Amino acid sequence: MDAKLITCAFCQGTGKDPFGIPSPLSSCQVCGGKGTVKVRELAIACAFCGGSGVHDELRLTCTACSGKGMVTIKEPVEKCPRCQGTGVDISINYLPCSLCGGKGVITTRKREKQPV
Numbered sequence: 001m002d003a004k005l006i007t008c009a010f011c012q013g014t015g016k017d018p019f020g021i022p023s024p025l026s027s028c029q030v031c032g033g034k035g036t037v038k039v040r041e042l043a044i045a046c047a048f049c050g051g052s053g054v055h056d057e058l059r060l061t062c063t064a065c066s067g068k069g070m071v072t073i074k075e076p077v078e079k080c081p082r083c084q085g086t087g088v089d090i091s092i093n094y095l096p097c098s099l100c101g102g103k104g105v106i107t108t109r110k111r112e113k114q115p116v
């Protein structure tokens with residue numbers, strides 16, 4: 001399995017909690033203070049938080065990507081028909097879409113063979 005190291009989106013690589021929760025000296029809860037997080041290939045920018053890793057409404061880590069700013073996908077994917085790719089639930093706008101989990105895309109289930 002391929003994994004790569006990316007800059008922690010939640011703290012933007014500083015290793016400190018961006019909201020100073022519970023204290024300004026707190027280590028970032030996403031990367032544990034390292035400033036980087038590991039994601040598995042293939043990863044795309046999280047649709048729900050726009051790659052920021054931050055849940056805008058709650059000022060917490062994004063529930064879709066756990067604050068990493070990236071989500072792992074399995075190809076082939078297509079735009080989520082429920083949220084139209086926004087990753088946001090259509091009825092409760094501060095929750096990730098229940099179909100794609102906030103990724104904005106879903107794995108295509110079609111079985112047809114595609115020429116490479």
Ligand SMILES: [Zn+2]
Nearest residue numbers: 008011028031
């Ligand atoms: Zn961090």
Ligand SMILES: [Zn+2]
Nearest residue numbers: 046049062065
């Ligand atoms: Zn996110």
Ligand SMILES: [Zn+2]
Nearest residue numbers: 080083097100
């Ligand atoms: Zn969706």
